[in-house]
Amino acid sequence: MCPMYAFAQIKKDKKKENTEKVKLYQGTTIGVEVAGLANHFLGSDILSSEVMLQANLLNRFLPIVEVGYGKVNTLSDATDIHYKTSAPFFKIGADYNFFYDKPHLPGYLFGGLRFGFTSFVYDVDAPTMTDPNYGGIIQVPFSYHGVNTTAKWLEIVGGMKVKIYKGFCMGWSVKYKKRLSYTKHENTEPWYIPGYGENAATGFSVSYHLMYNLPF
Amino acid sequence: MKKLPVIFILISLVATFLHSCEGESCPPNAMAYAKFTMVNQHGTAVAPTVPTSVIGQTTIDVIVYDTLENGDIIEKIVEDSVINDTLINKESNMSTFKVPLSYSDQTSFIINYNGEQQDYITIKHRNIPYFMSVDCGTMMFHEATEVTHSYGIDSIVIVNPNIDNYEKENFRIYFTVADNQ
Numbered sequence: 001m002c003p004m005y006a007f008a009q010i011k012k013d014k015k016k017e018n019t020e021k022v023k024l025y026q027g028t029t030i031g032v033e034v035a036g037l038a039n040h041f042l043g044s045d046i047l048s049s050e051v052m053l054q055a056n057l058l059n060r061f062l063p064i065v066e067v068g069y070g071k072v073n074t075l076s077d078a079t080d081i082h083y084k085t086s087a088p089f090f091k092i093g094a095d096y097n098f099f100y101d102k103p104h105l106p107g108y109l110f111g112g113l114r115f116g117f118t119s120f121v122y123d124v125d126a127p128t129m130t131d132p133n134y135g136g137i138i139q140v141p142f143s144y145h146g147v148n149t150t151a152k153w154l155e156i157v158g159g160m161k162v163k164i165y166k167g168f169c170m171g172w173s174v175k176y177k178k179r180l181s182y183t184k185h186e187n188t189e190p191w192y193i194p195g196y197g198e199n200a201a202t203g204f205s206v207s208y209h210l211m212y213n214l215p216f
Numbered sequence: 217m218k219k220l221p222v223i224f225i226l227i228s229l230v231a232t233f234l235h236s237c238e239g240e241s242c243p244p245n246a247m248a249y250a251k252f253t254m255v256n257q258h259g260t261a262v263a264p265t266v267p268t269s270v271i272g273q274t275t276i277d278v279i280v281y282d283t284l285e286n287g288d289i290i291e292k293i294v295e296d297s298v299i300n301d302t303l304i305n306k307e308s309n310m311s312t313f314k315v316p317l318s319y320s321d322q323t324s325f326i327i328n329y330n331g332e333q334q335d336y337i338t339i340k341h342r343n344i345p346y347f348m349s350v351d352c353g354t355m356m357f358h359e360a361t362e363v364t365h366s367y368g369i370d371s372i373v374i375v376n377p378n379i380d381n382y383e384k385e386n387f388r389i390y391f392t393v394a395d396n397q
């Protein structure tokens with residue numbers, strides 16, 4: 001019994017020692033999301049990208065601020081409706097490093113939460129509406145420009161970050177998005193929300209970040 | 217760590233699959249119908265005993281083309297032309313019916329009881345063109361502001377003035393019916 005007890009005590013002390021060694025501030029990372037840019041250059045009508053600033057606390061908690069820009073200018077082949085908007089968006093949140101006790105590894109898996117919001121203006125132009133009944137005579141034009149809107153949403157994030165070379169890293173993440181609120185006008189509702197994507201109650205997206213660990 | 221890319225690829229595939237399953241969120245009905253229910257003085261549903269038709273009617277300015285004796289064609293506007301559209305034709309046991317309003321600001325309905333008798337309903341309404349998605353197209357909704365009727369009907373209550381693509385009772389037509397009928 002005695003030797004066993006002594007062994008356990010040594011392990012406990014080592015663990016305590018490791019914890020005490022970890023400083024609160026572990027560094028800051030800057031990065032840019034490039035999947036949205038690549039998607040746009042490959043022919044999508046939608047452009048969405050963001051830059052991030054993330055602090056590392058105790059190698060475990062990773063508070064993050066993201067500022068991005070979303071833009072769409074599309075004309076539907078099926079309905080002949082033109083929708084246009086462009087605006088910045090903002091996200092704030094934090095990630096949790098599941099491998100916080102394995103700093104020797106070249107990367108880690110993380111999970112996190114974001115709160116996103118944006119304020120934007122959009123334009124919609126659609127073909128003239130013709131009454132399908134009553135002789136099909138009455139026509140109503142459809143054009144709404146400068147519609148002011150705000151939107152808020154939550155994102156649950158899961159992903160990984162790996163070192164590439166010196167301070168450079170890359171990371172993939174999958175985001176589940178849940179819309180919290182948006183402004184609905186009498187005649188229109190936004191089809192595309194910068195930073196959120198198509199205006200559905202929930203959505204998924206995949207991001208690819210290139211990052212750099214600042215040397216301070 | 218070597219397993220991380222595999223985990224990520226799996227997560228991405230699941231996310232892509234879930235995203236593709238969401239589909240377009242267009243409403244099932246692109247058309248907005250005003251729904252009427254017919255009830256007796258006690259609020260119980262009643263139906264005419266004969267085949268019933270509903271004719272929609274609106275008045276608009278119509279452009280017509282006249283050919284003159286010399287062969288010239290001239291454009292003429294005929295103001296307040298009455299446009300009729302048979303919306304329901306001789307339906308039996310009709311205790312509820314759904315009909316579209318016109319894009320004008322007033323629509324009338326003639327309820328024809330197998331040619332034997334007619335009731336008239338006139339609805340004043342505000343038209344609301346609506347857009348929700350580039351994939352779904354535009355829709356015309358309406359807000360009923362006033363309803364009048366002929367003497368054969370006791371009264372009409374606007375249950376829900378918003379006529380959109382979600383089916384709901386909009387108008388309740390009250391008739392006085394003998395209790396033995």
